[in-house]
Amino acid sequence: MELHETLRAYRRYAGVYDVAFGALFASGRREAVRRVNDRPRQRVLEVGVGTGLSLPLFRADARVTGIDVSPEMLAKAREKVARLKLAQVEAILEADAERLDFADDGFDAVLALYVVSVVSDPARFGAEVRRVCKPGGRIVIVNHFSSEQGPMRRVERALAPFAGRVGFHADFPLDRFLRESGFRVAERKPVNLFGYWTLLVCVNEK
Numbered sequence: 001m002e003l004h005e006t007l008r009a010y011r012r013y014a015g016v017y018d019v020a021f022g023a024l025f026a027s028g029r030r031e032a033v034r035r036v037n038d039r040p041r042q043r044v045l046e047v048g049v050g051t052g053l054s055l056p057l058f059r060a061d062a063r064v065t066g067i068d069v070s071p072e073m074l075a076k077a078r079e080k081v082a083r084l085k086l087a088q089v090e091a092i093l094e095a096d097a098e099r100l101d102f103a104d105d106g107f108d109a110v111l112a113l114y115v116v117s118v119v120s121d122p123a124r125f126g127a128e129v130r131r132v133c134k135p136g137g138r139i140v141i142v143n144h145f146s147s148e149q150g151p152m153r154r155v156e157r158a159l160a161p162f163a164g165r166v167g168f169h170a171d172f173p174l175d176r177f178l179r180e181s182g183f184r185v186a187e188r189k190p191v192n193l194f195g196y197w198t199l200l201v202c203v204n205e206k
């Protein structure tokens with residue numbers, strides 16, 4: 001999706017996002033955060049943090065930076081951090097995951113939850129995420145990838161031309177994403193309702 005389409009879509013979603021997508025995507029978020037909660041004092045970057053629904057799940061000694069391009073989604077995340085007094089959140093910043101301002105190798109782990117089918121250029125996104133993550137660090141992704149067959153395949157194809165309006169690419173095959181982003185998958189697991197979404201744990205190779 002183009003950046004202006006993302007900004008427009010998530011400006012519209014921000015007010016209703018937690019009600020519409022909070023519970024629906026919750027188990028995928030929990031599984032993802034559990035992967036980085038297994039070690040103490042991890043410096044974590046969450047790209048496309050949205051309204052911050054994952055933030056209360058991080059252990060108290062984590063040091064989490066959340067970024068997003070949408071000011072309206074970030075306002076909700078900041079409000080949650082303040083209301084819930086989330087001391088593990090170091091910063092919530094307006095930034096583009098495809099053009100990160102962080103130094104190389106600065107994070108132990110990077111999370112991208114329901115984001116990779118929204119970014120404009122998976123190759124640029126992959127290069128930036130791999131650059132800021134330490135060698136051997138974990139990159140944890142949850143997303144829906146296109147079904148290989150069956151009735152959902154037809155629905156995804158039909159939705160493809162409307163990505164800008166719905167706010168994500170419905171027709172988004174995993175093999176193409178992995179080829180373009182350069183991520184190496186160490187674990188893959190179906191998550192959420194009917195296992196329709198996928199958790200990927202990737203190990204950062206430089």
Ligand SMILES: C[S@@+](CC[C@H](N)C(=O)[O-])C[C@H]1O[C@@H](n2cnc3c(N)ncnc32)[C@H](O)[C@@H]1O
Nearest residue numbers: 010048049050068069070073096097113114118
């Ligand atoms: C479907 S929402 C997911 C929000 C949250 N991660 C969750 O678990 O619900 C996608 C989010 O990615 C953000 N986003 C899209 N492209 C981005 C980019 N290039 N850089 C940073 N954030 C981006 C959108 O603004 C939106 O808040």
